[in-house]
Amino acid sequence: MTGAHRRILVVEDDPETAGQLVEELTTSGYDVDLAANGREALDRSAARDYAVITIDRMLPDIDGITVMRQMRDGGIAVPFLIISALGEVDDRVRGLRAGGDDYLVKPFSFVELLARLEALGRRSETVAKETIVRVGDLAVDLISRTASRRGRKIPLLPKEFQLLEYLVRNEGRVVSRAMLLQHVWDLHFDPSTNIIDVYVGRVRRKVDDQQAYPLIHTIRGIGYCLRAPG
């Protein structure tokens, strides 16, 4: 995300949650505007350009989904992160279908929120066009769907490749377990087991074992990050 474009609109009616969000996001280097209801959100989004808009589903005046739809109809292409206390899959899917780009279910951890904002902000930038993505000595060929380190091919199953591809596309950013489930497996719920960790563990063994340096790093309490040293 470019430094010039780190302004986020937070639409949240609960003052304490809003305060925490603003504080956390400001600490992480974002400029934050706050809207306490749907009307204010519409006014602010019309007046200013934002990198990401986070929106609560339940607002005192207009429903979050309706606000989002009105903004989309008004030609606003900013990515939306829906924050909802309604956790059921239907609500998530409905939120996404209505024009949301991602969702987060309350209660959430700020690390998870930041990870998702980073991913969304990146999406609003130009999408990489190259067919081979390189991170350190890792080369991922998006066309032939193969990966190699220092020229040695890494044998990967299709899902393992998808997982590596997602990590590579988000190079240097923290990716949460829920984000992996969502983007690699298209699952909109959390299986309450450590299955993702086990799976990533195997991919990591294939990618990092007997190499000069590790690429896949565990970020405690949230997920993973793929980055080259230095």
Added chain:
Amino acid sequence: MLLAKTLKSSTYRLALIAIGIFGLIVSAIFLYVYWSTASYVRGRADRAIVAEQASLRDTYTRSGRDGLAALIGQRVADESFADHVYLLAGPGSAVLAGNLTQWPAGAAEQGWAEFRAPVPSSASADPLVRGVTEALARGDRLLVGRDISDLDGFTARIKAAGFAVIVLIFALAAVASIAVTRRTVGRIESINATSRAIMLSGLDQRIPLRGSHDEWDRVAENLNLMLDRIEALMGDVKQVSDNIAHDLRTPLTRMRGRLEKAYHAPRNGEGDAALIGDTIADLDTVLGMFASITRISEIETRARRGAFRTVNLVEIASEVVELYDAAAEQVTTRLELAGEPAVLVIGDRDLLFDAIANLVDNAIKHGLAGGRVTVTCDGDEGSAVISVADDGPGIPADQHDRVFKRFYRLEQSRYTPGNGLGLSLVAAVASLHGARIELRDNAPGLLCRLHFPAAA
């Protein structure tokens, strides 16, 4: 008590109305039959009398008083005219001819009348006679009539029979309606009594059956089944809340103790950080449990069939197998997919994935380390079946039903990770899809099968 209720009951009132209407109709029919029979018979008699009167008048006109007297004498003597009544009287009621000894008291001076008079040829002593009187020339009067005792007896019998029938019908109807109403009221009363008992004491009461297999027994059976279901659900709710209390209290108590200890201790950067980290992890466990509970409730209570599509069970199963392959590898268990290449069902991919994932997760976790877990998809005309089999210790047959209850955990697995919600979710997803769950001994191990209705 019961009689008072019977008389007050709506069934009884309806029966009374029905009896009333039925009785009125029967009475009307009877009256019509009586009236039409009587008037027909009387009409025939009247026509015969009028014809006879005319012929006698002719004789009087042609042959005078003596001629007529002679004719009447002949008629009276004739056997075939036995039920006829004739009387020719001169001025001052002097009897000139006929089979009556005197002018009858009830006979009219002129025109029609019915009266009683002693007719010698009649079977009865004082029969009823219907006759017509006509004034002739010179103060003579002619009475021509007929003994209508037979007709009278006939109509009287019709009348008596009619009354008897009506009275009998009313009596039978009254008895029947009281009996039927009493029975109905009795059955309803036993249902009411059970309902009151349930409201007062608890769900252990049931409506008694009479073993008659009639509609009342069926109502009672269904109500009893409903009560069984309610009782089971109440039991579930109680067990779930007990389990929630237990399973949530444990991490909450841990957190509270940790925080309390830290609160009284001096601040210590590194220790505090570890403590906060642990507390957040515990909180996440609690929140995760909440999420699972609400998810199961939502699946159980909501009809999400709107989001259903035709999905390939094998595709979902192979994705699950792939996801869990690494976990199986970790405990050197072989995880395999077998069966047909495509088995279609109508359902929700996410929910089916979740259910199959839970079954596979259980099979790997509770199966033998270094064992084998097989996921098999089969389909035929009638149904689609997915089964997950392991070769671990299995589940004792008497616990097969209980493992689907929320938070239920076998003694042997109380300390393995998990929250006892997995199979509840599987059960909820299965029931939403109309699928039947079957648990079987895999000798050794557990075989869990989901039978889905056919996709077509």
